[in-house]
Amino acid sequence: MAPVSTALTRAEALALRMAALRLRPHPTAAPLATVAEVVEWFGAMQAQDLASGMWSLGVRLPGSTHADVHAALERREALRTWPMRGTIHLVPARDARWLLELTGVRALAxxxxxxxxxxxxxxxxxxxxxxxxxxxxxxxxxxxxxxxxxxxxxxxxxxxxxxxxxxxxxxxxxxxxxxxxxxxxxxxxxxxxxAPGQRQLDRDEALATLALRYFRGHGPTTRQDFAGWTGLTAADAKRAIAAAGDELTTVDLDGVPAVLSAPLTDTPHTPADAPGTPVDTPHLPADDVLALPGFDEYLLGFKDRALMLDPEHRQAIVPGGNGVFQATVVVGGRVVGTWKRSLTKTRVTLTVHPLVDLTAARREQVERALSRYADFLALPPRVTWA
The missing domain is CATH 1.10.10.10 (Winged helix-like DNA-binding domain superfamily/Winged helix DNA-binding domain)
Structure with a gap:
């Protein structure tokens, strides 16, 4: 892995992370067009809650519907199993066995x-x-x-x-x-x-592949985040990053080494709103207002979520610390609210709980983001504010 060569501000790091998470246009990679491409980009995606997992795919495939994603899973573009930490994930269909063998050992033990x-x-x-x-x-x-x-x-x-x-x-x-x-x-x-034709990787190749995909889909972030996400030991996490070689590099983030895909360091990056910046900053585009599922990689892909989430809002996102994450409203890369859905056969009701003050204009953008989820379900929306 290339040594630390760049210092990033928190705003720059958040901008790069949102691109890595494929929640903003990526500066070095083509748009993702299929379920298979999305899941392979990340290597694995949280999917213990099926509805959340489906929307995690849908939000990264603009214009897709729940029926489209379900059909892709029936075509076996990805599958669900328990590779890491005893938790259900979506994984590339042909990679399920080596992922289970690499990361499932500790769960079985x-x-x-x-x-x-x-x-x-x-x-x-x-x-x-x-x-x-x-x-x-x-x-x-x-x-x-x-x-x-x-x-x-x-x-x-x-x-x-x-x-x-x-x-x-x-x-x-x-x-x-x-x-x-x-x-x-x-x-x-x-x-x-x-999923016949399972890929076979030796241990170092498997570690390198897992590290490359994790940091490609989440970086810049730390080795500790990687170890927490995979359930690997600290020694194996370090070995995995080293095995990825020059495809990964490190940057300085608040005095802490953070790892990311090497090509990202050579691209210009427009900072997201820095922590503490008012969410009603005029320049913020409507496309940067998101309605994300509760178990999305956006939060569950990290142990340290400070770039995206104010500490005072943690309780609202995981009430009682019970491991059940609420769906989030995200503006400029930062959590500004939660939302819940209520389904009938003819409508989806979406209730927003703001965590910060939002102007009427920003609320309208939030409602448009939620309407994209309603379109995904092919149901007319009714948005209410708590």
Missing amino acids: GAARRRAFLGLSEAEADRAADVLGGVLAGGGRLTRTECVAALVAAGIDGAGQRGYHLLWYAAQRGVTCIAPNVGSEQTFALLDEW
């Missing part, structure tokens, strides 16, 4: 305590994976309820959280993956049948 709590043995978990492998073989695809029923029919107790843990375990071992929903139900398929 820590699963013994969970099994003990649930009254499961490792032998039972392994037998459950074998049962699922059998019932799904030959192109099978079952809902979560049907998978648990198959386990019960084989004499394995799938009651309560036991069934969920066994489904997680089978996917963590690379036996199964999460296929697109059928209606509102989660479905499962065999990984090697749903």
Whole structure:
């Protein structure tokens, strides 16, 4: 990796980060046109909440609809599984196995305590994976309820959280993956049948690929953020960055080394509004007013979120610190509010909770951003302000 050569202001760093997150035009990369391109750009995207994951894709594919994204997942442009930290992510379909092997080791190692709590043995978990492998073989695809029923029919107790843990375990071992929903139900398929031709990478190549994609999609940010996102040890995170070589470089951000994709350092960058700048700055374009899902990489891709989020607003974004992130309204790269949706068959109601004062003109821009989400759902919107 190239040494520190540039010092960035916080405003410049935020501008580059928003471009890396593909929430602004990128100065060195072509626009992303497909679900496959979006997911490969990031390497993995938070998708524990399916509705959030779908809009994370939609917001980066202007003009797309929920039906378009669902169809792309049915075409297997990406899939969902549990590669990192035991959390569901969207990943490139052909990269699922090496990601599981690289980042899932620590989650599997820590699963013994969970099994003990649930009254499961490792032998039972392994037998459950074998049962699922059998019932799904030959192109099978079952809902979560049907998978648990198959386990019960084989004499394995799938009651309560036991069934969920066994489904997680089978996917963590690379036996199964999460296929697109059928209606509102989660479905499962065999990984090697749903996404044949899995790429095989040696450990250093896998570490380098993961580091390159993370910093390409999130930088500039720190090695600590990378370790937190991947669940890798600090030593492996350092090794991964080194393995990426000159494709990554470091910059100085408030006296801290921050890593980013090397080509970005050679491009002019228009600063986003610096932390503390009023959100009603006249020059701010309407396109820089965003309605993002709660579990987007914009916040969940980082341990340190100070560039995007004022500390006084943390409680509003993750009430009670329970890990459930609220959907955010973002202006100039900074969180200025939250929003919630309420769906009926004929309308989506979108309720905004501002965290700062917004003028009538800025509120109109926020409503336009929310209308893009309504268009994604192909439903007329009704926007209310709390």
